[in-house]
Amino acid sequence: MTDAAEPRPLRILHVFRAPLGGLFRHVLDVARGQCERGHAVGIFCDANTGGQRATDVFRELSGQLTLGVTRVPMSRYPSLADAKAQLSAISLQRRLAPDVVHCHGSKGGVYGRLPALLSPRRRYITAYTPHGGSFNYKPGSTEHKVYMSVERLLERATDLFLFESRFIAGRFEAYIGHPPRTDHRIVLNGVSDAEFEPIDHGESRFDLLYLGELRSAKGVDTLIDALALLRRRDGLTPRILIVGSGPDEAELRQMTLERGIADQCVFEPPGPIRKALARAHVMVLPSRAESLPYVILEAAAAAQPLISTDVGGIGEIYGSRHSSRLIKANDPAILAEAIRSMLATPEAERLAQAVDLAAHVRENFRLDSMVDGVIHAYRDAMAARCTI
Known part of the structure; x- marks a missing residue:
């Protein structure tokens, strides 16, 4: 029986689009932690993305997510399909009567917060974690300006902003301004104790690993150009395992052929990160844009030697003592030199750095701290709404 002095369990609905990548990992970690702490949790997301992995994860969690998993078709970019998904979100919120609607990413931010615009006296709170999304999408372009206008409109329907990095908090303030009335907090992404177990590279067969989405923002084309430069200029042919999927996969495969490095490259679909890390000596993240990427957090926690560009919140993960090792994005020559230097470094020295x-990372990015920080922020926002 729950002690009367204990805060009552919350009903929490997480709203987002794609069950993919770091955003999905974040939602799963927060949702699992909330379930473990006795809260009733549900998920609303897209039915067309995520593949078998998402299906398997949701099946595994079915016994824990007492508010269920609701999946409806959603589009990545604005379209007429949004209206149907929006109506589904409104219907679900009415049926579940959540205490908290926690929106993630730009699309989730619309689906979860638009109904709140019409309900200024609502009993539930809306929380919003932007992640990166529209804030990183073609800054300065017409599309970006439109997206930021939508964000400014929805700020009025938001009780709580939860930024997972100082970088995204800064982006928000630069494009939207400091939320004048809304609680806003930085609650850093975190990793579990099990993820700090070092990776065994005894069976590694690849020199390099790229793990992530195959799209322009991730800079895989820069990595391919860097490998071509190393081969042409230095006669170096490191083998690389490229693990991921995305809209540019066919183009990137063709690029490896055109650059004459296809024999060095092996493409594989997404899978467990630790298995991939164990297959290569060094991981490379050549991104042009990031928020606070889990792939870096997970690899760093596992003491995987890393090469990374200095974008988004990656510098926050590295901290002041390690950030000098980060490199400029979108420059094949700089990346080629970083790869050459890392592979020439004795393994013991590489591992000591890692x-x-x-x-x-262990000191600053803990899973329990993230989950507890989010729940504490919910409680404060709920208390503030009760005074309205």
Whole structure:
């Protein structure tokens, strides 16, 4: 029986679009932690993305998510299909009567917060975690300006902003302004204790690993150009495992053929990150844009030697003692030199650097701290709404 002094369990609905990548990992971690703490949790997301992995994950969680998993078709970009998904979101919110609607990413931010615009005296709170989304999409373009106008409109329907990195908090303030009335907090992404177990590279067969989406923002084309430069200029042919999927996969495969490095590259679909890390000595993240990427957090926690560009919140993960190792984005020559230098570094020295970074991550990016920070922020926002 629950003690009367204990806060009552919450009914929490997480709203987002694609069950893919770091955003999905974040939602799953937060949702699992909330379930473990006795809250009733549900998920509303797209039915067309995520593939078998998403299906398997939701099946595994079915016994924990007492508010269920609701999936409806959603589009990545604005379209007429949004109206149907929006009506489904409104219907679900009415049926579940949540205490908290936690929106993730730009599309989730619309689906979860638009109904709140019409309900200024609502009993539930809306929380919003932007992740990156429209804030990183072609800054300065007409599309970006439109997206930011929508964000400014929906700020009025938001009780709580939860930024997972200082970088995105800064982006929000630069494009939208400081939320004048709304609670806003930085609650950093975190990783579990099990993820700090070092990776065994005894069976590694690849020199390099790329793990992530195959799209322009991730800079895989820069990595391919860097490998071509190393081969042409230095006669170096490191083998690379490219793990991921995305809209540019066919184009990137063709690029490896055109650059004459296809024999060095193996493409594989997404899978468990630790298995992939164990297959290569060094991971490379050549991104042009990021928020606070889980792939870096997970690899750093596991003491995987890393090469990464200095974009988004990656510098926050590295901290002041390690950030000098980050490199400029979108420059094949700089990336080629970083790869050449890393592969020439004795393995013991590479691993010592990686272990030092893992210690920094352990101190600053903990899963329990993230989950508890989110729930504490909900409670404060709920208390503030009760005074309206």
